[in-house]
Amino acid sequence: xxxxxxxxxxxxxxxxxxxxxxxxxxxxxxxxxxxxxxxxxxxxxxxxxxxxxxxxxxxxxxxxxxxxxxxxxxxxxxxxxxxxxxxxxxxxxxxxxxxxxxxxxxxxxxxxxxxxxxxxxxxxxxxxxxxxxxxxxxxxxxxxxxxxxxxxxxxxxxxxxxxxxxxxxxxxxxxxxxxxxxxxxxxxxxxxxxxxxxxxxxxxxxxxxxxxxxxxxxxxxxxxxxxxxxxxxxxxxxxxxxxxxxxxxxxxxxxxxxxxxxxxxxxxxxxxxxxxxxxxxxxxxxxxxxxxxxxxxxxxxxxxxxxxxxxxxxxxxxxxxxx
Numbered sequence: 001x002x003x004x005x006x007x008x009x010x011x012x013x014x015x016x017x018x019x020x021x022x023x024x025x026x027x028x029x030x031x032x033x034x035x036x037x038x039x040x041x042x043x044x045x046x047x048x049x050x051x052x053x054x055x056x057x058x059x060x061x062x063x064x065x066x067x068x069x070x071x072x073x074x075x076x077x078x079x080x081x082x083x084x085x086x087x088x089x090x091x092x093x094x095x096x097x098x099x100x101x102x103x104x105x106x107x108x109x110x111x112x113x114x115x116x117x118x119x120x121x122x123x124x125x126x127x128x129x130x131x132x133x134x135x136x137x138x139x140x141x142x143x144x145x146x147x148x149x150x151x152x153x154x155x156x157x158x159x160x161x162x163x164x165x166x167x168x169x170x171x172x173x174x175x176x177x178x179x180x181x182x183x184x185x186x187x188x189x190x191x192x193x194x195x196x197x198x199x200x201x202x203x204x205x206x207x208x209x210x211x212x213x214x215x216x217x218x219x220x221x222x223x224x225x226x227x228x229x230x231x232x233x234x235x236x237x238x239x240x241x242x243x244x245x246x247x248x249x250x251x252x253x254x255x256x257x258x259x260x261x262x263x264x265x266x267x268x269x270x271x272x273x274x275x276x277x278x279x280x281x282x283x284x285x286x287x288x289x290x291x292x293x294x295x296x297x298x299x300x301x302x303x304x305x306x307x308x309x310x311x312x313x314x315x316x317x318x319x320x321x322x323x
Contacts (some may be wrong), residue, residue, distance in 0.1 A: 165316025
């Protein structure tokens with residue numbers, strides 16, 4: 001009886017310790033997850049569409065193309081509010097590709113002067129497009145109502161998903177000079193240029209007609225790019241000239257990894273994460289392009305300069321989407 005009783009006591013104590021450990025683990029996970037409040041204003045305003053200051057009558061989230069970067073951690077609760085300014089002439093809405101909700105409820109249009117509030121759990125790690133879904137959706141996206149939400153994995157960095165030295169957001173979109181013709185946009189008629197983060201040849205000093213700055217890193221650094229194809233009609237063949245994508249994470253999910261890609265196809269509205277590592281010990285340059293030449297030569301070229309003199313602030317903090 002003594003040995004049996006001791007064994008039973010041992011099992012009870014072990015079970016008790018396990019229960020405590022489980023509670024601590026669950027509580028720590030609950031603490032890690034947090035509520036992230038995000039408020040955006042739909043603003044219809046003129047913006048620069050190139051580096052020369054050419055103006056474009058845009059519809060925006062926050063007054064710029066693209067909208068602000070939203071960054072949360074897997075498991076976080078996104079508490080979102082869209083305010084459609086009363087000066088606007090159109091209804092607008094928000095469609096987060098990272099959200100699992102009701103399209104007829106959370107994503108419904110908001111009239112000028114009204115607002116919309118909803119919440120969703122960011123349960124899938126990766127990178128996702130967000131955009132206005134009000135009719136005509138193609139027109140609202142083309143006008144500039146799009147952006148990116150980054151959902152960092154809850155486990156953080158790992159061998160499969162190493163910490164980068166720098167990060168950049170690149171969002172490609174189509175420019176239609178006559179954006180008032182919604183059906184022409186749907187039919188891909190009148191597309192004249194490609195935009196990177198809202199401008200033609202935004203980060204390309206070689207082809208830009210105005211002052212343009214290149215993206216920067218130091219030789220040998222791991223540069224991580226969060227890419228979104230915000231075109232309304234055209235896929236993207238994403239390629240780093242004079243380089244190779246060291247790693248590609250489909251949809252930005254660390255579990256969806258491909259190694260050593262020269263070009264990766266990105267469907268309309270799709271997002272992904274790509275890493276590039278430049279040679280150490282020398283200054284080099286990469287041209288990140290849409291290898292579909294009709295897009296590249298219309299503005300979809302981004303220069304990445306890898307130099308010892310790289311600005312230490314570029315590609316970090318609020319400099320991951322240079323304006």
